[in-house]
Amino acid sequence: MKEGRRRLLGAFVAAVVSGLGSALAALAAAFAAPLRARDGGGAWRRAAALTDLTAGVPYAATVHVATDDGWRRARVPQTVFLIWDGQTSVRALSATCTHLGCNVTFDEETKRFACPCHGGYYDPTGRVLAGPPPSPLATLEARADAERDEVTVRL
Amino acid sequence: MHAEPGRAGLMRRLFDWLHARTGYRSGVSHLLDEPLPPGTGWWFTLGSALLFLIVVQLVTGAVLTLYYAPTPDHAWESVRFIAREARLGWLVRGLHYFGASAIVIVAALHLLRVVAFGSYKPPRELTWLTGVALLLLLLAFALTGYLLPWDQRAYWATVVTLNIAALTPGVGSLLASLARGGAEVGALTLTRWYSAHVILLPTLLVTLIVFHLYLMRRHGISGPVRERTGERRPFFPYQAARDAIVALVLAAVLVSLALWGMPELEPPADPADATYVPRPEWYFLGLFQLLKFFPGRWEVVGAVVIPGIALAALVLLPWLDRSGGREPRGRRGILAAATLGLLMVGALTVAGARDSGRGRAVVGPDGEPVWTPRQIAGSVWVARAGCDRCHAEAGMADPPGSRPLVRPTAWLASHVVDPEVIAPGLRPPPRANAREVEAMVAYVIRLSRGDAPPPFSDAVRDAAQIFARHCVGCHRLDGDGGGQEDEDGPDLSRIGARHGLATLRRWIADPESVDPDATMPSFDSKLTPSELDTIASYLAARK
Numbered sequence: 001m002k003e004g005r006r007r008l009l010g011a012f013v014a015a016v017v018s019g020l021g022s023a024l025a026a027l028a029a030a031f032a033a034p035l036r037a038r039d040g041g042g043a044w045r046r047a048a049a050l051t052d053l054t055a056g057v058p059y060a061a062t063v064h065v066a067t068d069d070g071w072r073r074a075r076v077p078q079t080v081f082l083i084w085d086g087q088t089s090v091r092a093l094s095a096t097c098t099h100l101g102c103n104v105t106f107d108e109e110t111k112r113f114a115c116p117c118h119g120g121y122y123d124p125t126g127r128v129l130a131g132p133p134p135s136p137l138a139t140l141e142a143r144a145d146a147e148r149d150e151v152t153v154r155l
Numbered sequence: 156m157h158a159e160p161g162r163a164g165l166m167r168r169l170f171d172w173l174h175a176r177t178g179y180r181s182g183v184s185h186l187l188d189e190p191l192p193p194g195t196g197w198w199f200t201l202g203s204a205l206l207f208l209i210v211v212q213l214v215t216g217a218v219l220t221l222y223y224a225p226t227p228d229h230a231w232e233s234v235r236f237i238a239r240e241a242r243l244g245w246l247v248r249g250l251h252y253f254g255a256s257a258i259v260i261v262a263a264l265h266l267l268r269v270v271a272f273g274s275y276k277p278p279r280e281l282t283w284l285t286g287v288a289l290l291l292l293l294l295a296f297a298l299t300g301y302l303l304p305w306d307q308r309a310y311w312a313t314v315v316t317l318n319i320a321a322l323t324p325g326v327g328s329l330l331a332s333l334a335r336g337g338a339e340v341g342a343l344t345l346t347r348w349y350s351a352h353v354i355l356l357p358t359l360l361v362t363l364i365v366f367h368l369y370l371m372r373r374h375g376i377s378g379p380v381r382e383r384t385g386e387r388r389p390f391f392p393y394q395a396a397r398d399a400i401v402a403l404v405l406a407a408v409l410v411s412l413a414l415w416g417m418p419e420l421e422p423p424a425d426p427a428d429a430t431y432v433p434r435p436e437w438y439f440l441g442l443f444q445l446l447k448f449f450p451g452r453w454e455v456v457g458a459v460v461i462p463g464i465a466l467a468a469l470v471l472l473p474w475l476d477r478s479g480g481r482e483p484r485g486r487r488g489i490l491a492a493a494t495l496g497l498l499m500v501g502a503l504t505v506a507g508a509r510d511s512g513r514g515r516a517v518v519g520p521d522g523e524p525v526w527t528p529r530q531i532a533g534s535v536w537v538a539r540a541g542c543d544r545c546h547a548e549a550g551m552a553d554p555p556g557s558r559p560l561v562r563p564t565a566w567l568a569s570h571v572v573d574p575e576v577i578a579p580g581l582r583p584p585p586r587a588n589a590r591e592v593e594a595m596v597a598y599v600i601r602l603s604r605g606d607a608p609p610p611f612s613d614a615v616r617d618a619a620q621i622f623a624r625h626c627v628g629c630h631r632l633d634g635d636g637g638g639q640e641d642e643d644g645p646d647l648s649r650i651g652a653r654h655g656l657a658t659l660r661r662w663i664a665d666p667e668s669v670d671p672d673a674t675m676p677s678f679d680s681k682l683t684p685s686e687l688d689t690i691a692s693y694l695a696a697r698k
Contacts, residue, residue, distance in 0.1 A: 009392035016399035020406055024211065028218045031247045035240070043548075064551050070222065071229060071236035073558060075551065 035070075044152045047080055047092070050144055053151070055086030058106045058113070058124060060095070065155050079103055080140060080153055081113070083124060092142035092153045093126045099133040113137065191394055192378030193385035198272070199376060201265040203398035204405060208258045209364070211409070212296075213357065215251040223303065225349035227342050230305035231423040231561055238420060249413020255297050257409060259438045262290055270472070270493045273481030274377035280473040282370040287469050289363050292356060294438075299352040301436055302345065310424030311433030313348075314340050319446070322458040339426070380481045422604065423561045440507030441500050447510075465496065526601070526608060527635035532623035533598025534608050535616055536591050540571075556602030567596045594623040597635075618693030621686055625678065632697075644675060651697040660691035 047061040058081040065076050079095035093113075095103045102117035112129055113122040120131035127136050141154040174180050191199075222241055224233040237244040266286065269275055275283035302313045317340065321331035336343030388394075425431070435443050442462060449457035468475065478485035537555065545551045560567065571592050602608070611619070622632065629644040631637035637646075650659070658669060664687055666673035678687070 006392060009396045013392045013395045013399045016403055020207075020402060023406075024214050027243060027246060027250075028214055031218050031241060031243050032221055033242065035242065066553070071224070071232040071240075073553065075553075 042154045044154050046150050047153045048082055048151045050146055050149050050151055053082055053084040055084050058083050063153060063155055078155065081106060082142065082151055088144055090142045090144040090151050092140040094138040094140055097133060098135045098137065187391035188389045189372065190387035190389055191376055193387060194379035194383040195376055195394060197397055198268050199394065200397045200401045201261055201268055204261050204401045205258065205265055207402045207405060208254055208261060211250055212254045215247050216353065218247060219251060220353060225345050227305060227345060228561060230303065230345060234304040235420055245417065246413050249417045250409050253409050253412040255300060257405060258293055259297065262293055266290065272377060272380055273486060275473045276476065276481055279374050279377065282367060282374065283473055284470065285363055285367040285370065289367060292360050292363065296352065296356050297436060297438065299348040302348045303352065304420060305345065305424050306421035307424055307431050308421045308434065310340065311431055312435045315433050319458045322455045324455065425563045427564045437508065441503035444503045444507035444510065525633050527633045528619035528622040529594045529597045529627055529635055530601045531611055531616060531619035533594035535620055537595050537598055555599050558603065560600060560603040564596055567599060568592050571595050590624050590627065614689065614693065617689045621690045625681065647694055647697065649697060651695045656691055656695040659694050660687055663687060663691060
C-alpha cells in the first residue's frame with residue numbers, strides 16, 4: 001500500500017517534470033524556428049521617365065523596394081536595367097548576376113553586361129555570353145506609358 | 156529516476172555503463188533521497204517554486220534574445236515584433252513579463268516563511284545572507300529588464316531610478332554615471348543594462364543559487380518550528396509531489412496572465428515628451444511613494460536612508476535576533492517588526508498605485524482619445540506640405556502612419572522643418588512656423604498609433620488651424636496646449652457653457668473691452684473678421 005503510493009507519487013512527479021520541461025522546450029523551439037518569409041507578390045513601381053531612355057541602350061534605374069526584415073522595414077534600392085525598343089515596349093532585366101548574386105554593370109564599349117565578381121558576361125538581352133553564370137539575367141515585367149512618360153516595373 | 160530492476164535490455168545496460176563511468180546514481184540519490192524532518196509541508200515548496208520560475212525566466216529570456224535588438228532605434232520595434240509577429244512570441248514575452256512579477260511575489264513569501272519559521276537562526280546564517288543577496292539580484296534583474304522594451308514607461312522609470320541612485324551620499328554620481336554609461340539615458344545605457352541583464356546577472360544568479368542550495372543541503376531543511384515525532388521521509392517523491400503541484404499551478408497562472416492580461420507596449424521612448432508621468436513597475440511603487448514624503452533636500456532619506464536601514468536590518472537579522480530558539484513566543488519583537496515592515500511596504504505600494512498620473516489624453520464618448528485642435532490642424536498642414544511626394548507606398552519613404560514612429564519628437568520636428576538634414580536635396584522644406592511644425596508632428600504621431608482621422612467639418616478644420624496657430628500657447632483644450640502655469644489662460648474645453656458667441660468674439664478681438672484687467676493680447680489685427688467668426692463660433696459650441 002505504502003509502496004504503491006510512493007510509486008504513484010513518483011510517477012506523478014516524473015510526469016509533471018517531463019511535461020513542463022517538454023512544454024517549455026517546445027515553446028522555445030517553436031519561437032526560435034525561422035519565420036517563413038511573407039510573399040510580397042511584387043508591386044508596380046515607377047522606375048524611370050520614358051524620355052530618359054535611349055532606344056537599344058540599357059538604362060540603369062534605381063527602384064526602392066520596401067521589404068520586411070523582421071522588425072525592420074527596409075527600403076532597399078535595387079538596380080534594374082531598362083531596354084527600350086524605340087517604340088512602345090520596354091524590357092526590364094534584373095541586375096543580379098545568376099552566378100553568385102553580384103550586381104552586373106553594362107559596358108558601353110563592348111555592349112555587354114559584365115559581372116565584376118567572377119567574369120560572367122551577358123549580351124544586351126540578358127543571355128549568357130561567357131563565364132560561370134548558369135542562366136540568363138532574370139526578366140522583370142515592365143510597362144511603358146508614353147502618356148504619363150513613365151516606365152513601371154513589377155518588383 | 157533509477158533504472159528499474161527487471162526492465163531488461165539496452166537501456167538498462169546503457170545506464171549501467173554510464174553509472175560505472177560517472178557514478179551518477181549516487182549523485183541522483185544524494186539529490187532526491189534527502190530525508191526531510193516530519194511535518195515539512197506546503198510552506199517548504201516556496202524555494203522550489205522560485206527555482207522553477209527562475210528556470211522559466213532563463214529559458215524564455217534566452218530565446219527572447221534571438222529577436223531583441225538592444226539599440227534605441229530598434230529595441231521598441233523588436234519587442235513589438237516579438238509580441239505581434241514572432242511565432243508564440245506573445246506567450247514567450249508574457250511568461251517572461253509575468254514571471255518577473257511572480258518571482259518577486261514568491262521570493263517575498265519565501266523570505267517571510269523563513270522569518271516566520273525562524274529558519275535564519277544558527278547554523279543557517281549564511282544561507283540567509285545568500286538568500287538576501289539573491290533577493291537583491293532578482294530586483295536588479297527586474298530593474299534592468301524594465302528598460303529593455305524602450306517604451307515611454309521603460310525610459311522614464313530608468314531616468315527616475317538613476318536620479319535616485321545619484322542621491323546616494325558620496326558615491327551617488329559615480330554610481331549613476333556608471334549605470335548610465337553616457338551623459339544621458341540612451342544607447343549606452345541600453346547596451347549596459349542589456350549586458351547586465353543577460354550576462355552578468357544570470358552568471359551571478361546561478362552561482363549564488365548553487366551556493367544557497369549547497370548550504371541548504373549541508374544544514375538540512377529547517378522543518379517545522381516545533382520538532383515533530385515520526386518518520387523522516389525522503390524528498391522524492393513526497394515533498395517533490397508538492398513542489399510539482401505548485402509548479403503546475405504557477406505555470407497555469409502565468410499562461411493565463413499571458414493570454415488575458417498582457418499590457419500593451421507604450422509608445423516608444425521620447426526624451427522630449429514633457430507630459431509623460433513616469434510610473435515604476437508595481438513592486439517598486441512603494442519606494443516611489445516613499446520619495447513623495449521627503450521633498451527637497453530630505454529626499455535622500457526616502458531614497459537611500461530608509462531603504463538602506465531596511466536592507467541592513469535584513470542582512471543583520473540572524474544577529475539581531477538573540478533569542479534561544481525558533482519558537483515565535485521568544486521572537487515577538489522580531490516578528491512584530493517584520494509584520495510592521497510588511498504592512499508599511501503594502502500600504503506604500505497601495506498608496507503608490509492609487510496615486511494615478513495626470514496629463515492623460517481626454518477620452519471621447521466612443522472611448523477613444525479625442526482629436527485635439529492641434530492634431531486636426533496638423534492633418535490639414537501635412538496634406539498641404541507635400542509630404543506624400545516621398546512618403547508614398549511605392550515612394551522613397553513609408554507613408555505617414557503606415558508604421559509606428561520610433562523617432563523622438565525633436566527629430567520629427569527637425570525633419571519637418573528641414574528635410575535637407577535627413578534627406579539632402581530631395582525637396583524644399585515645407586513653409587511652416589514652430590506652431591505648425593508642432594501640430595504636424597502631433598498629427599503624425601497620432602496617425603502612427605493606428606488612428607485614422609475621422610472626417611471633420613470645414614468649420615472645425617478652420618477653427619483648429621486658428622487655435623493651433625494662435626491660442627494653443629496659453630490655452631488648453633481637450634487636454635492639449637497651455638504654457639507656464641502662472642501665465643496660463645483658462646482651459647477652453649467648456650468655454651461655451653460660460654460665454655455666448657458675441658462675448659467670445661468681442662473678447663478675442665479686444666479682451667480689455669470685456670475685462671479691463673485682461674492680460675490676453677488683442678487679436679483684432681492678427682485675425683481676419685471671418686477668422687474671428689470661425690474661432691468664436693467654434694468655442695461657443697464647446698459646452
